Amino acid sequence: MTLTEPVRPGVRKRSRSLSRASAVGRFLVIVLITYLGLLAVTFFIGRVIPVDPVLAIVGDRAPAHVVERTREELGLNKPLPEQFVIYVSKVLQGDFGTSVLTSNRVIDDIARVFPATLELATLGTLIGALVGIPFGVLAAVKRDSLVDQIVRIIGLVGYSVPIFWLGLMALLVFYARLGWTEGPGRFDIVYEYTVTPVTGILLLDTAMAGQWDAFRNIAGHLVLPSLLLGYFSLAYISRMTRSFMLNELAxxxxxxxxxxxLSETSIIWGHALRNAAVPLVTVIVLSYAGLLEGSVLTESVFAWPGLGLYxxxxxxxxxxxxxxxxxIVVGSVFVGLNLVSDLLYRFLDPRTRMR
Structure with a gap:
């Protein structure tokens, strides 16, 4: 093909397909390396901390031969590289070992408690997005006004004040003093044996079963922790929305x-926000991932039986x-949501699909 010969459509199409395949391959390699790094970090943390897993199983007063036999059964007497290979192979099969605390398989325990965290983080993200996006847009449109200052202060408080302190104050005021909400836990003990988990998301389970008394009780327990996580999410989303909108309005x-x-309403909501929505989706997804992995303190304060408390x-x-x-589950969720974020970005922004 000479320099003046035009590129035929078939050649261009094959070139584009090869480019896409190469991009997908690079992305999968990055995900694989990230996940292997996560496994390596968790493995070596488990080996360097000053806690002997064997003694945690058999007890401090177990005879020496029992300790050695247990260590051999667990494979802890083998070289570290061999232990790591065994560890990775078991994790890839979904085998995280047995919990000393519950005597159940860890994967079964996680499957039982994770829906509670998922329910709480999902509600928190919805609250944060539904309130934070309008707040951010309003702050950008009213830049440097009193409204803008109020929104920025709300976000600053959400970033600065420890979430566990806000949780304790919320329980003290709205539960202990005013009695407006239900207290800690996921539901009252009277519903312990009447609610049958199907999906593990109890609001959905009780609604499908028509157990409206239990539904209201569960919703009452969700109010404070979900609003708290929603406020934390709102602070981040509103700040980023304001930044994106200021860039678009310029x-x-x-x-x-x-x-x-064109009317200001059409310009702001129909044009500027639509363009800002592309990076904003990434912000919301990462905020969701942060709530899924960072709800440990919230679950501890509200005795919420989720993954963080577990x-x-x-x-x-x-x-x-x-x-x-x-x-590992938390890290896998974060990696997975980053993947979803990247795919959504490519779907919403045609320019990225042309590269």
Whole structure:
């Protein structure tokens, strides 16, 4: 093919397909390396901390031969590289070992408690997005006004004040003093044996079963922790929305739209926010991932039986299989949501699909 010969459509199509395949391959390699790094970090943390998993199982007063036999059964007498290979192979099969605290398989415990964290984080993210996006847009439109200052102060408080302190104050005021909400826990003990978990998301389970008394009780227990996580999410989302909107409102297409006589409502919500929505989706997904992995303190304050409280209790009882299993699940969720974020970005922004 000479320099002046045009590129045929078939050649261009094959070139584009190869480019996409190469991009997908690079992305999968990055995900694989990230996940192997996560496994390596959790493995070596489990080996360097001053807690002997064997003694946690058999007890401090077990005879020496029992300790050695247990160590051999667990494979802890083998070289570290061999232990790591065994560890990775078991994790890839979903085998995180057995919990010392509950005597159940760690994967079964995580499957039982994770829906509670998922329910709480999902509600928190919805609250944060539904309130934070309008707040951020309003702050950008009213830049440097009193409204903007109030929104920025709300976000600053959400970032600065420890979430466990806000949780304790919320319980003290709205539960203990005013009695407006239900207290700690996921539901009252009277519903312990009447609610049958199907999906593990009890609001959905009770609604499908028509158990409206239990539904209202569960919703009452969700109010404070979900609002607290929602406020934490709102602080981040509103700040980023304001930043994105300020950038979009300074673009030339906004000036052109105003020159054409379009209304401010159409410009702000129909044009500027639509363009800001592309990076904003990434912010919301990462905020969701942060709530899924960072709700440990919230679950501890509200005695919420989710993954965060499970990891905390396991750590306090030197149950390292459960701690490492929970850490791997949290890290996997974060990696997975980053993948979803990247795919959504490519779907929403056609320019990224052309690269």
């Amino acid at each position: 673009q030339e297409y906004v000036v052109a739209a105003r020159a054409k006589g 990891i905390t209790n396991s750590l306090q009882n030197a149950d390292m299989n459960a701690v490492l299993g929970g850490t």
